[in-house]
Amino acid sequence: MKFLDLLRLITGNLSRRKARVALTAIGVVIGTAAVVILVSLAIGLQKSATDQLYGIGDLTQIDVMPTYGGGGGGGFGGPVFVGSPGGEASQLEEPVLLTNSALDQIRAIPGVKVVIPRDYMYASAMIRYQRLEAGMSIIGIATDDLSNLGLETSNGTTALNKGSVIIGVMTPNNFYDPKMRPGQEPPPPPELLNEQIQLVAIKWDEQGNEIRKILSLRVAGVLNETGGEPDYSIYLPLEQVKSLNEWANGARINYNKDGYSQVIVKVENADQALDIADQITAMGFQAITPQSYLQGINGFFVVLQIIFGGVGAIALLVAAIGIANTMTMSILERTREIGLMKAVGATNRDVLSIFLGEAAGIGFIGGLGGIVIGWLAAQAMNVLAIVYLAGQASQQGGAPPSVAVYTPVWLPVFALIFSTFIGMLSGLYPALRAATMIPVQALKYE
């Protein structure tokens, strides 16, 4: 039997029983719509979660921090005693510091491109530009060019020299006028490239008197947007931040003895990041890579998708039983027709194909309906959710979500194939029964 003839016969047979096919297909419609909606919801949740994490960082970057002895104390102090109160399994844990020799060890790991120490400025500080002031994250970094961190600029340079700073793209938005009167229009964000700004570091003596230290710095570059921490930061050479921290603490900092508080490791290839982070962790440091966050988050959402998809699949399973029931009834009613088919020369395989095809056809029709309804419902949910969440976001401050329910192209395609397959599968038993009927018994069936 030719495929086109088979298709024609199947569509003819299905269209002759419209009401029954429709009723049976409704089950599949519900099941498929449930799969589409629930999986879209899971994907939408994942998408909005990862969108929020956009700029969690560069995937080739690993942030490495020292371990100060089992997490106890957290100071620069000596060995920390860790163990059970009984003391049997007790052990002494040495702090593992990011000294220069440790940095050399990390550099030696294959795949590591650069190792760059960095430090935050701990002291109170603000940035002043003309009459405007701003607070921002001040980072000292031990590299002469920020392009080593993968940062780029189209405004000025990424080369970092003493006396100059490179600023994140969002930092001008932080400036405010301290003398602004209520009701006055806030000043527009200043254009800072090649401008002189002042870094004002503040400390207090024992009597509570404020002591200020002012550095005049030139803005040598404005970084391109990364979506992450660099957008809101201002970069200085590490030595300069070190001396500011020493001034604020009133104590010298010896990186060779105490180690750096943080080191950025850039790897050649994002695929290696997790592996290299593991190796660094094995050396006793804390290594954090955005990859590990993403992996954990994605793993969670895959599980969520499977659970949601599974709930939809249960609905489809119920629909499958409906198809099996309809096909079994249909075969009982059409027993003589099956006998006739065989009498006029249909092979068992022809009969099997016809009935399997009809069952698959019901699955296909239901799947098609389910996709349309599921997709429409997902869109409706999207509109409602975005309106609601945008309202929430505007009340609480924060970026409104771009999408709540997301249907990727593969999902309806998969849902349609799946529902058709489920239909065919549930038609298997009735179709086999039809195909193996003894013609004479089928013809004489009352």
Place this chain on the structure above:
Amino acid sequence: MTTPLIKIEGLTKYYEMGGTTVRALDGVSLDIQPRTFTVVMGPSGSGKSSLLYLLGGLDRSTSGKITINDERLDQMDENALALFRRRTMGFIFQSYNLITSMNALENVAFPMQFTGIPVSERSERARQLLEQVGLSDRSHHRPSELSGGQQQRVAVARALVNNPSLILADEPTGNLDTVSGVSVMQLLSDLHRSGRTVLVVTHDPRMTRFATHKIFLLDGHVVSEAEYQSATMEMANLSSN
């Protein structure tokens, strides 16, 4: 003497029914020549329908040989039997077996779906056959809109659609009034005259007048016409007493 189209040797068909064995055919041997009109006569339960279904490859014999066109039906598998039926045979049933949801034209064209005849040829051929059985004005009527005689003529047209050399008919006039029955038998007789081999199973003695050959079956055995007559007379007497 020509080689027989159908050769049956020692054919048996036993059923198990309620714990007892029913011998529907009990060692039947016969030859049917090509281009003959054979009527198989027998009362109900004589095994005549069993014989027809075995000849059509629609049922399996218990033992014996069936040879049609030099091919052994009893040795064919299901698939080979289906293909053999498709090329060689056309069936006509007592209850017509038309598909109620299809019109006359679609019913006639139905078997062609399995044979791969181009779609363009199908409706033309079906139309011609409906014309041949005198129903060209009824081609778009459903079976429920046709009389019994008309339905059986649609079934005859359907049996001819694959141009078979052998027509097997099981009580084709059983559900028809005399006039319709005669017209259907006339149609079958025309088919015989056009060169086909026709085998009709019936218990209606009036149908034998179209036959070139007659076979009488009683209790699963082939008997002579004289034996058959005396047995049916005996039964008639028994029932009248």
